Amino acid sequence: MNAFSSHRLRSVATTLAVALTLSLAAAAGCDNRRDPPLPSVLDKLRESHIDGQPRIRIGVAATEPLMGELRNGTYTGFDVEIARYIASSLGFEGDQRIEFVPLATEDRIPALQGGVADLVVSSFSMTEERKKLVSFAGPYFVTTQEVMVPNRLKDRIRTIEDLRRPEYKICTSGGSTTEAELEKHQVRALVVKRVGDCVKGIREGRYDAVSSDETILAGFLSQYPTEFEIVDMPFGTSETLGIGVPIGDPALRDLVAFFLDKSYQQGRQGLSSPWLTAYNRTLGPWMKQPKVQPQPLDVPKLVDFDDKAPTR
Amino acid sequence: MSAPAAPVTDGVGPVVASWDGSDLAERRARAAQSFWTAVVGVPAIFSVLRLGVEAGGELQTTLLLVANVGPVNLLAGFLTTAARLLSTGLVAVFALGAVLRVSVDRMPAGVRRPLFVRWMDIVPAWFVLAGFLLALVTWQLLYLPLLIPAFVAAFQLTPARLHEQWVPRLLLLAALFVGYAWLLAPTLVEAGRQGELLALLLLVAPPLLALGITGPLPAAVIRPLASVTEAAVLAMLVWAALPVISTPVLPLTVTTVEPAPGVTEDVRGHIVTVDDVNVVLLQERGGVRYVPVDQVRAQVLCPSEAELPRHRLRIRDFHVEDSLLEGMGRRVRPVHRIDAACRVVR
Numbered sequence: 001m002n003a004f005s006s007h008r009l010r011s012v013a014t015t016l017a018v019a020l021t022l023s024l025a026a027a028a029g030c031d032n033r034r035d036p037p038l039p040s041v042l043d044k045l046r047e048s049h050i051d052g053q054p055r056i057r058i059g060v061a062a063t064e065p066l067m068g069e070l071r072n073g074t075y076t077g078f079d080v081e082i083a084r085y086i087a088s089s090l091g092f093e094g095d096q097r098i099e100f101v102p103l104a105t106e107d108r109i110p111a112l113q114g115g116v117a118d119l120v121v122s123s124f125s126m127t128e129e130r131k132k133l134v135s136f137a138g139p140y141f142v143t144t145q146e147v148m149v150p151n152r153l154k155d156r157i158r159t160i161e162d163l164r165r166p167e168y169k170i171c172t173s174g175g176s177t178t179e180a181e182l183e184k185h186q187v188r189a190l191v192v193k194r195v196g197d198c199v200k201g202i203r204e205g206r207y208d209a210v211s212s213d214e215t216i217l218a219g220f221l222s223q224y225p226t227e228f229e230i231v232d233m234p235f236g237t238s239e240t241l242g243i244g245v246p247i248g249d250p251a252l253r254d255l256v257a258f259f260l261d262k263s264y265q266q267g268r269q270g271l272s273s274p275w276l277t278a279y280n281r282t283l284g285p286w287m288k289q290p291k292v293q294p295q296p297l298d299v300p301k302l303v304d305f306d307d308k309a310p311t312r
Numbered sequence: 313m314s315a316p317a318a319p320v321t322d323g324v325g326p327v328v329a330s331w332d333g334s335d336l337a338e339r340r341a342r343a344a345q346s347f348w349t350a351v352v353g354v355p356a357i358f359s360v361l362r363l364g365v366e367a368g369g370e371l372q373t374t375l376l377l378v379a380n381v382g383p384v385n386l387l388a389g390f391l392t393t394a395a396r397l398l399s400t401g402l403v404a405v406f407a408l409g410a411v412l413r414v415s416v417d418r419m420p421a422g423v424r425r426p427l428f429v430r431w432m433d434i435v436p437a438w439f440v441l442a443g444f445l446l447a448l449v450t451w452q453l454l455y456l457p458l459l460i461p462a463f464v465a466a467f468q469l470t471p472a473r474l475h476e477q478w479v480p481r482l483l484l485l486a487a488l489f490v491g492y493a494w495l496l497a498p499t500l501v502e503a504g505r506q507g508e509l510l511a512l513l514l515l516v517a518p519p520l521l522a523l524g525i526t527g528p529l530p531a532a533v534i535r536p537l538a539s540v541t542e543a544a545v546l547a548m549l550v551w552a553a554l555p556v557i558s559t560p561v562l563p564l565t566v567t568t569v570e571p572a573p574g575v576t577e578d579v580r581g582h583i584v585t586v587d588d589v590n591v592v593l594l595q596e597r598g599g600v601r602y603v604p605v606d607q608v609r610a611q612v613l614c615p616s617e618a619e620l621p622r623h624r625l626r627i628r629d630f631h632v633e634d635s636l637l638e639g640m641g642r643r644v645r646p647v648h649r650i651d652a653a654c655r656v657v658r
Contacts, residue, residue, distance in 0.1 A: 010527045017524035018411055018537070021461045022544075024517060025404075028455050029548065031510055033555070036622045045655060091655030096576075305615040307624070308631040308638075310646050 040303040047251035055099045056092040058083045059117035062102035063196040066219030075100045081278030083121040089259040105173045112246045120244035125177045137256035138242030139294045145235040146214040154229045163187045171198035171207040218286040254300040261299040343430040359390035362557045368598045380585045389561035395450045402443035407462040415529040426538035454632040457518035464522040499627045566653040568610040614654035
């Protein structure tokens with residue numbers, strides 16, 4: 001009797017095991033056929049407004065050495081290199097597929113709003129006010145505000161106090177965060193269209209100092225290394241530079257953030273990243289302290305073809 | 313598993329006692345014929361049929377493909393894309409056949425043995441083993457644990473086979489389970505974190521099921537199970553074959569063409585053939601295009617959308633949707649760059 005019941009128990013166990021294995025196999029088969037649950041890079045590309053465009057239009061600065069400069073018909077600089085990396089990641093490889101739109105500081109937001117540019121990579125500080133008008137992916141760089149003075153004044157302008165003195169004419173570019181920051185510190189500044197105009201003005205004796213992001217100033221310092229000096233002043237705020245995207249295109253913002261993060265992750269693993277290459281080729285030699293890529297914020301989880309590659 | 317020389321007997325009495333020798337031999341020969349026909353014929357027919365699908369149903373395009381895709385390329389292309397399906401079919405037949413075979417002695421003598429059992433009678437053990445090996449290297453890692461109960465069932469490996477005595481047997485089993493748990497622990501934690509219940513179940517349940525899967529089934533279950541599973545395996549093969557038939561046999565590329573100076577165009581499609589004059593492209597959206605060789609400026613290989621992963625899980629840095637072969641391949645060539653042209657051109 002005992003042997004019989006154990007025999008029976010065994011067959012019930014076998015039946016159960018066979019049935020469960022078959023159902024599990026069926027579930028596996030169904031799982032294999034369903035659509036990927038996570039959005040992919042390709043899905044986002046199709047959602048974004050750049051899908052199907054023959055060329056991508058990227059707004060950059062044309063007059064900021066080391067960041068974005070048009071020289072002999074070719075755009076160069078850190079922002080331009082980052083723009084090229086993002087463009088090639090989005091499927092626009094090579095300069096024949098990129099249309100660089102030269103933008104002045106104050107034209108960056110209207111260019112995105114008006115559809116003149118698909119992206120803006122132009123020392124664009126991510127601020128709360130701007131986030132109401134455009135979307136940002138990033139940051140891809142953290143910079144601070146500095147002041148650049150000609151050698152003739154380098155012993156006289158050392159502090160923010162010195163900037164407030166009425167005998168000095170301080171110059172900055174319009175629509176920039178620097179303009180607001182100077183105002184906050186009660187520094188009366190003369191506002192021009194481009195930082196380059198300030199530098200030109202100083203060389204011609206019309207202004208005495210220029211205030212802007214350290215990256216932009218480093219660019220002009222690289223042009224006139226014997227004429228200027230950057231003075232470290234405690235403005236206290238750091239600027240996070242981001243890539244501007246039209247506010248109506250969250251898919252494109254996600255893609256740009258995703259590719260910035262891809263570069264960030266490469267850098268963290270100690271590999272050479274597109275960011276590091278761009279930095280070393282442009283800003284790197286001119287910065288007082290070496291920089292690393294900051295971690296991009298709000299990075300979406302996207303599926304891509306190279307997800308299966310080994311991570312180490 | 314090798315073909316038994318005589319009808320299966322086991323204490324209860326000869327199962328096929330009513331069959332005379334010549335009848336048995338004839339049945340065996342017929343079963344062998346049907347089995348090998350299925351194993352060789354199905355892939356052959358599939359590989360030709362899919363050419364028609366790939367050509368977009370156009371007769372002339374199909375003929376162009378037939379003329380340019382050699383039989384060896386066709387078979388190799390088919391095996392690359394269908395090895396998984398083929399091994400799944402074989403493993404299902406072997407596992408079910410073996411379970412039914414040990415149970416069949418409970419059926420009244422003279423009853424026709426189920427198809428899978430007859431197949432198992434004639435299949436040599438090395439072929440069963442080869443089927444499992446093919447599955448081992450081609451199945452996605454996530455589904456690989458299912459191979460454990462299938463293997464245990466196909467070879468009827470009861471826990472008693474590990475050791476005759478209870479204590480060493482339990483110790484051996486415990487060691488096996490601890491090893492399995494150690495291998496998968498990080499993946500299981502990650503699956504739990506991501507809420508991937510099915511993945512969790514697929515990784516944990518199969519080894520436990522393997523403990524109970526050997527042994528005969530109750531007599532009442534055998535007949536319905538035999539007919540249902542035969543139909544189910546057939547249905548599964550057809551269902552799984554549809555995507556395989558539509559998987560392209562030619563590699564996907566994007567070709568940059570310059571028809572006039574300064575004007576470039578990207579064509580997404582499969583290269584059928586290249587000669588001195590033309591590159592013949594089967595465009596992804598349909599139609600054949602002859603591009604003069606001197607107008608081709610660049611060509612890149614692109615992944616297809618079906619290759620996008622569904623899960624974000626890894627087992628010891630092997631992606632769960634890779635097979636062992638693919639996973640090892642990725643270690644040989646770890647960097648896989650997607651060319652920009654693949655992203656926008658459609």
